[in-house]
Amino acid sequence: MRLQMRSWRLGLANALGLVLAVAATPAAALSIFTLPLVAPSAITPEGGSPEPLAGTLTVAIGSLPLVANTTLELTDVAVATGGGATFALDPGVASAGLGVLHPDGSLLIPTLFLQVDVGSGPQDLAIPNVTGTASFSGGGTALVGLDSAFDVDSPSGLLAVRVVAAPEPASFGLLALGLAGVALRRARQELSR
Amino acid sequence: MTPRRFALVALPLCAAGALGVASCPSGGPGGALVAQQVVTAPGFVEPHTPGSGVAGVEMPVTLAVQAIAGPTPNLNRVSYLRTHLTGGPPPRAILILVPGFLGGGGTFSPLARQLVAKFNGNLEVWAIDRRPNQLEDRRGSLYTQQLLESATTPEQVADALYQGVLFYFPESDGVDINENGEVDPQTELPDALGNQSSYVQLAQDDMRFAAYWGLDTYLRDWRSVVDAARAVVGPQGLVLFGGHSMGTYYASVYAAYDFDPDPNVVDAGYRSIDGILLLEGGGAGAASASAPDLASYQSTVAGLATAGGPDVFLENSPILQGIVPSVLGPGAEMAGLAGVQLPLESSILQRTSLFLDPPFSLLFHAPTTNRGAVGFFIDDDFQPFTAFRASVGFSDDGPNTFVKASPPSFPAPFYVANPNSDLRQWKDFDDPTLPSCPPNTQNVSPGCAIVDNGPRPAPTDPPKNWGVEREVTSLDDVLAIQFSAMNFIEWYYLAGRTNLDGSYGRDSSALVAQSVAATGSEGPLVLTQNAHVDVPVLCLGGSNGLAPVESSFASYLTSIATPPADEEIHIIEGYAHLDMITAKKNDAVPYITDWVNRLMVRKLLGP
Numbered sequence: 001m002r003l004q005m006r007s008w009r010l011g012l013a014n015a016l017g018l019v020l021a022v023a024a025t026p027a028a029a030l031s032i033f034t035l036p037l038v039a040p041s042a043i044t045p046e047g048g049s050p051e052p053l054a055g056t057l058t059v060a061i062g063s064l065p066l067v068a069n070t071t072l073e074l075t076d077v078a079v080a081t082g083g084g085a086t087f088a089l090d091p092g093v094a095s096a097g098l099g100v101l102h103p104d105g106s107l108l109i110p111t112l113f114l115q116v117d118v119g120s121g122p123q124d125l126a127i128p129n130v131t132g133t134a135s136f137s138g139g140g141t142a143l144v145g146l147d148s149a150f151d152v153d154s155p156s157g158l159l160a161v162r163v164v165a166a167p168e169p170a171s172f173g174l175l176a177l178g179l180a181g182v183a184l185r186r187a188r189q190e191l192s193r
Numbered sequence: 194m195t196p197r198r199f200a201l202v203a204l205p206l207c208a209a210g211a212l213g214v215a216s217c218p219s220g221g222p223g224g225a226l227v228a229q230q231v232v233t234a235p236g237f238v239e240p241h242t243p244g245s246g247v248a249g250v251e252m253p254v255t256l257a258v259q260a261i262a263g264p265t266p267n268l269n270r271v272s273y274l275r276t277h278l279t280g281g282p283p284p285r286a287i288l289i290l291v292p293g294f295l296g297g298g299g300t301f302s303p304l305a306r307q308l309v310a311k312f313n314g315n316l317e318v319w320a321i322d323r324r325p326n327q328l329e330d331r332r333g334s335l336y337t338q339q340l341l342e343s344a345t346t347p348e349q350v351a352d353a354l355y356q357g358v359l360f361y362f363p364e365s366d367g368v369d370i371n372e373n374g375e376v377d378p379q380t381e382l383p384d385a386l387g388n389q390s391s392y393v394q395l396a397q398d399d400m401r402f403a404a405y406w407g408l409d410t411y412l413r414d415w416r417s418v419v420d421a422a423r424a425v426v427g428p429q430g431l432v433l434f435g436g437h438s439m440g441t442y443y444a445s446v447y448a449a450y451d452f453d454p455d456p457n458v459v460d461a462g463y464r465s466i467d468g469i470l471l472l473e474g475g476g477a478g479a480a481s482a483s484a485p486d487l488a489s490y491q492s493t494v495a496g497l498a499t500a501g502g503p504d505v506f507l508e509n510s511p512i513l514q515g516i517v518p519s520v521l522g523p524g525a526e527m528a529g530l531a532g533v534q535l536p537l538e539s540s541i542l543q544r545t546s547l548f549l550d551p552p553f554s555l556l557f558h559a560p561t562t563n564r565g566a567v568g569f570f571i572d573d574d575f576q577p578f579t580a581f582r583a584s585v586g587f588s589d590d591g592p593n594t595f596v597k598a599s600p601p602s603f604p605a606p607f608y609v610a611n612p613n614s615d616l617r618q619w620k621d622f623d624d625p626t627l628p629s630c631p632p633n634t635q636n637v638s639p640g641c642a643i644v645d646n647g648p649r650p651a652p653t654d655p656p657k658n659w660g661v662e663r664e665v666t667s668l669d670d671v672l673a674i675q676f677s678a679m680n681f682i683e684w685y686y687l688a689g690r691t692n693l694d695g696s697y698g699r700d701s702s703a704l705v706a707q708s709v710a711a712t713g714s715e716g717p718l719v720l721t722q723n724a725h726v727d728v729p730v731l732c733l734g735g736s737n738g739l740a741p742v743e744s745s746f747a748s749y750l751t752s753i754a755t756p757p758a759d760e761e762i763h764i765i766e767g768y769a770h771l772d773m774i775t776a777k778k779n780d781a782v783p784y785i786t787d788w789v790n791r792l793m794v795r796k797l798l799g800p
Contacts, residue, residue, distance in 0.1 A: 071798065
């Protein structure tokens, strides 16, 4: 009974750690993660000051841990600027955020199809060649960071875009707790064998 | 990591003051940054063709051809209309498209512009103009366009149009194009030989070298375009090959062709591309029972090459009910210019022999405006031939006679507009007052633009139009294409050698076997690889077009080795045949975009 209780507590910790920190729900062949944007995520006009970006990215990864090229797909983008512009995946393209993740963690989305709404209704915005890096923990099974930077050549000058997604600092503890729980449970299972 | 720089099309941030963006590009989505460029490059060196330089084989060139192409023309050239993003990085994908029956490369412009804008330049579209297009005498159209640049009054605009129309269409008793009460001389302009001449309309004997412009020549032209595209996108990029209508036949036989002349070596077309796109056409069919043997083939080619022999290009074909493409083509150019410049004035083209003679005099006799003339010609409700139809609106300000379908000539019903007391006006595709059935009745004047053609057939049912028709193509876009660099109509659509080759459908293995046995070479037509084609295929049809049901594509898809998971079919309800490439906000774009995007990622994932 005590053992069962302990297992339940560890299970809860796992759930809190994974769901609250990185919302990871690993599936057999597809792992899904939701990460909030963190500093220094921003859009910076040429010669202007950065405008922070906030929101979340949901990412589906074809196969973890990384041993070969696999798919990386943004399945949800919910991002906004302080000025009120919102960014979401283009609902008219079924594979709007589909890309490739290499074993070294580098990623490439050949064309990222977004819709932007600056208050006058959504408009298409395709971004070619979005590159970046993904970082993992938990033996390569948990996505803990995305980092991408690119420039947009607009009529009024260059816009530098930086997107960094990672668990919030407060969530790191929960993530660590969850991962520790996983490790502890595995250790117990090993011992009981 | 290295930041990526790219240009924004239809910049959505242009209203975002908070982002420091002050101005927007003009011209609507993609209008400012999507550009088009005519590319002409050396094509396949077909030895009989003027300019080949092959002594003893190269055929002489006539004065008429010289007047158009110069004293020593090289006609072994390939041309395409490149739609791309100005100043952007190289694309990851290039989609090469072949137009359909009587179509010029310009017909793809609306679709191409939308796709390039959608991908923000990461996809380019290269629309082929088949090689006979270089023999179109466009001097009259270009002269009018030159005059229009300096025309400031309505009278000067009208005169510029008359000059061009009078270049192509002579006046005679009863034909008074500029309505001055006189029979005016034809406009003459400097030709490529330095002489003054009016329209040079080629005769069959001016183009006997086209006896050697069959599939082999076309496909080798396009192989050079594919290779050029591959050089741009690299081995990890995509080169996709597609077509519209009859162009789907050309796309599928490209994939099936063995380009290597050695019988022991295969260089299959499908291995040079990453996918096939079929727009409103089912690809190549099976061989005809009348496909000739090698001796008969060679005899037919020899006949086509002989003065006075069978037609090498389409001229007076019963298929066209008396319409001559080399008259229709210039008429379309000038009608487009008139429709843009003097849209609401009485149609100038209706005063030419093109409209005064059958079949136009029977089908399009109601006096109308310059815009209306093109609208009536191309609209799915008034154009009898399904292959020429787009959904550009309607005209209901006068009586319309309903004409029942009478296959095979007229497979679908249509209206003939009759005169009202003034000029019949054209209502555009987005006019909120376009009539529907119900409440109107289709066979009671004025009828309706929007008809419900009934429930969707099962995917395996025989092709049949279905669904509620839609109005989706802008007449303004159609008008602009008519006189663009790669125009709407192909004036000299080859029908001699290409029809001979077409009789083999997608497989000429029997002919190749005969040739190898007789000569050791693979012979004149090497369609041997169709059964091995294994690249992804996207098929798009219109429920009011020529490929309205999944079964429209079945014959081709079951003939190739592409796995079912890589065969994708979508039918767009309400689209007529041309809407698939001319629609303003084209429903084909999301399908093509998603298909290309997934193939890009697949290629990057590697084997």
